[in-house]
Amino acid sequence: MNQKKEFEPKVIAFACHWCGVGRNEINPVEDFSNFKLVKLLCSGRINTALILKAFEKGADGVVVFGCPEGKCHYNFGNKNAIKECELSKSLLDLLGINAKRLKVELGFLNENGKLDEVMDEFIEDIKTLGPNPLRVA
Amino acid sequence: MIDALQTALEKEQIKLYFPKLSKEIHTLTRLEPSACKVACPAGVDVKAYIGLIIAGKFDEALEMVKQTNPLPGICGRVCTHPCESECNRRKVDESVAICALKRFLADWELKKGIKKSQKVKRTKKEKVAIVGSGPAGLTCANDLIRKGYGVTIFEALPVPGGMLTVGIPPFRLPRDIIQKEISAITDLGVELVTNTKLGEDISFDDFLKKGYQAVFIAIGAHKGLKLGIPGESEYQGVVDCVDFLRKVNTGDRNKPGRRAIVIGGGNSAIDSSRTALRLGCEEVYIVYRRSRKEMPAASSEIEEAEKEGVKLRYLTAPVKILGKNRKVVGMECIKMRLGEPDASGRRRPIPIEGTEFVIEADVIIPAISQKPDISFLPRNFEFRISKWDTFEVDPVTFATNIPGFFAGGDAVTGPSTVIDAIAHGHFAARSIDRYLSHKDLKKGLGESLKISEWGFKLEIEDERPIERTPIPKFSLEKRLHSFDEVDLCFTEKMAIAEANRCLRCGPCIECRECVPGCSKRLVMLSFPESATEDIGKIPEFVLRVPTDPKKLPWDERSKEVLISWIDEKEKKEELSLTLEPIVCFVDQNLCRGCGDCKKICEYKAVELKPNGDGTFVSEIDQTLCKGCDTCLAVCPSGAIKAKHFTSQRIEKLIESCLLEDGKKDESEKRV
Numbered sequence: 001m002n003q004k005k006e007f008e009p010k011v012i013a014f015a016c017h018w019c020g021v022g023r024n025e026i027n028p029v030e031d032f033s034n035f036k037l038v039k040l041l042c043s044g045r046i047n048t049a050l051i052l053k054a055f056e057k058g059a060d061g062v063v064v065f066g067c068p069e070g071k072c073h074y075n076f077g078n079k080n081a082i083k084e085c086e087l088s089k090s091l092l093d094l095l096g097i098n099a100k101r102l103k104v105e106l107g108f109l110n111e112n113g114k115l116d117e118v119m120d121e122f123i124e125d126i127k128t129l130g131p132n133p134l135r136v137a
Numbered sequence: 138m139i140d141a142l143q144t145a146l147e148k149e150q151i152k153l154y155f156p157k158l159s160k161e162i163h164t165l166t167r168l169e170p171s172a173c174k175v176a177c178p179a180g181v182d183v184k185a186y187i188g189l190i191i192a193g194k195f196d197e198a199l200e201m202v203k204q205t206n207p208l209p210g211i212c213g214r215v216c217t218h219p220c221e222s223e224c225n226r227r228k229v230d231e232s233v234a235i236c237a238l239k240r241f242l243a244d245w246e247l248k249k250g251i252k253k254s255q256k257v258k259r260t261k262k263e264k265v266a267i268v269g270s271g272p273a274g275l276t277c278a279n280d281l282i283r284k285g286y287g288v289t290i291f292e293a294l295p296v297p298g299g300m301l302t303v304g305i306p307p308f309r310l311p312r313d314i315i316q317k318e319i320s321a322i323t324d325l326g327v328e329l330v331t332n333t334k335l336g337e338d339i340s341f342d343d344f345l346k347k348g349y350q351a352v353f354i355a356i357g358a359h360k361g362l363k364l365g366i367p368g369e370s371e372y373q374g375v376v377d378c379v380d381f382l383r384k385v386n387t388g389d390r391n392k393p394g395r396r397a398i399v400i401g402g403g404n405s406a407i408d409s410s411r412t413a414l415r416l417g418c419e420e421v422y423i424v425y426r427r428s429r430k431e432m433p434a435a436s437s438e439i440e441e442a443e444k445e446g447v448k449l450r451y452l453t454a455p456v457k458i459l460g461k462n463r464k465v466v467g468m469e470c471i472k473m474r475l476g477e478p479d480a481s482g483r484r485r486p487i488p489i490e491g492t493e494f495v496i497e498a499d500v501i502i503p504a505i506s507q508k509p510d511i512s513f514l515p516r517n518f519e520f521r522i523s524k525w526d527t528f529e530v531d532p533v534t535f536a537t538n539i540p541g542f543f544a545g546g547d548a549v550t551g552p553s554t555v556i557d558a559i560a561h562g563h564f565a566a567r568s569i570d571r572y573l574s575h576k577d578l579k580k581g582l583g584e585s586l587k588i589s590e591w592g593f594k595l596e597i598e599d600e601r602p603i604e605r606t607p608i609p610k611f612s613l614e615k616r617l618h619s620f621d622e623v624d625l626c627f628t629e630k631m632a633i634a635e636a637n638r639c640l641r642c643g644p645c646i647e648c649r650e651c652v653p654g655c656s657k658r659l660v661m662l663s664f665p666e667s668a669t670e671d672i673g674k675i676p677e678f679v680l681r682v683p684t685d686p687k688k689l690p691w692d693e694r695s696k697e698v699l700i701s702w703i704d705e706k707e708k709k710e711e712l713s714l715t716l717e718p719i720v721c722f723v724d725q726n727l728c729r730g731c732g733d734c735k736k737i738c739e740y741k742a743v744e745l746k747p748n749g750d751g752t753f754v755s756e757i758d759q760t761l762c763k764g765c766d767t768c769l770a771v772c773p774s775g776a777i778k779a780k781h782f783t784s785q786r787i788e789k790l791i792e793s794c795l796l797e798d799g800k801k802d803e804s805e806k807r808v
Contacts, residue, residue, distance in 0.1 A: 036794040
């Protein structure tokens, strides 16, 4: 009985430098227990190409963290992130990858375990969706 | 070099993300202190506490002041603030009200309730005697008790504080402030013996007999100089300002007379005149032989005195004191004109013949200068004394010619400022500590840095003028009938607004908040051992993320490998890691020099460099640049490029995240 282990989704999170999600400033990538964090200077740096790249390489879910609306360090970076993510979502649907696999989370999440709450919820969602169809294929 | 490290690390199969060795190690070195800190004789870190006020961290700010100045409430009221005269804000409009901000901090603590300071544990068996409880003596006692010595202060008067208590009137410096700041020092364990005059109640021999190994003489300058004109000692009604102020400040509030003349132009002359007004004198004159510009008193004090009704007579010198029936009735004066500048740089006054006139008065208060009263000195101690009766000491160590005896404050300089006395107290404490631990007194004490050597480029063209917050004053009508304080305190809002006028002279305010704040201990600060050690010498200030791999937040195994690798390289002396930061850079062939990038840069990293033919080219300071790419977006000619956060880099980061898991999956499948 070679029972397959429980599905553990691979989640990549992109975080803005200013919203306080990362734990240190040295490593460009950080390992959390259930996801990996890639750090950018601003969530506005994200674009469709990067999001699709993550799915292409086999990510099951992608989260973009940014500062709350109106509090972007560069004035309009997080607006750009929302715009890019909306576009990516429509593209994901078109490609047959569920748009729910992409999430934008704006807010200062480093307090009171908010980050864990958000991520646990997201990972539960991904678990119900199953693995990335690109990876299975 | 990096490649060598990479291969070494790959061989050991260490898990490290792209790039293989983290390259973001910032070193922020600030070698130049700010102008205000250099200007302060005691080296108070002005920029740091102003920065902390802006952040609303008043507790930390006060702690910062107290590191170098144990009397913030007193200095915040009566300091001559040399820091404000050097403030770079003066090039834009007026200097920042540094002194009033310090007072705000002290009053804020008072309002909140002072925590009683804990007694310091005595760790050393040596005892030090301090003669005089003025600012110099108190500072020295504060420093020495914190180092673990036993300290006793001997005060001749019944009240401690020296000139602070008996010289400065309560409407400038309330008595309870002095009381509180002195008790903060005595609470540390300093023994205070009042009513004990050196030479009468106790002698130097007694100190040695009682086991004091070192003595600090800070007796101040309490003896008024004589005018040297006829009639001075013949008539009743001539009172020296020191005696006059001492009498009033120790409780004698009798009206000295109807009309008073104060002679002199210093702060003590202004203080005497304002005190005389409050005692009920109907007319008070100040007679000064030079013009207002040469007056050594603080200009704000002169203004207040004028507002209160003191009549100032410039370019007037006393000739003789007139009297009738053994009592003063007036003073004959002569008009002066200003001649060539003398040795002190001030223009020498020359009498104009035939312009003599008489001012009627029944009290005359000479306030021309003071000198230390050294009549107590015993014969068997031959101190070197200058012709102004001051102690001659080594300018760096403050040691007198007799080993174990140190002197400072007004006893060395003649009448001077509180902040100078505080500085002397620090210097003497440092020397006494070295003397008692048998170290070289002079070792490592260089000359202090001059402000002209201070090299930070400040861009003041972009600053817009902001009006200096005026200090609130007690109403003019009420103040003449009481000795209540005239200057009032800033409110919290005013203090923050005023602190915000500070130009911060550099990217780092040196508040040192990052050091305890950094939970990973990534920030280190190299700073001389203690705050009092470095006065007079400008410390090297380094704020950095350590390049020491032991401190990197990596797992133990990778650290081990890296450390052993670095050790090996260090043995061969080939280690020089060139670290590539995340930055933007300018292709100077494409740059048009429009300056848009400079305007938009959040970190002030862009500078415009003239080409010499009227055009400019922009340059990015790589230590300040954060690689945010904002300038890249604004550049009209596309001359700016970023070194990091390129798509290729981020793609590789994504790959590195997913790669290992992929490998793991494959291995699982095989199983």
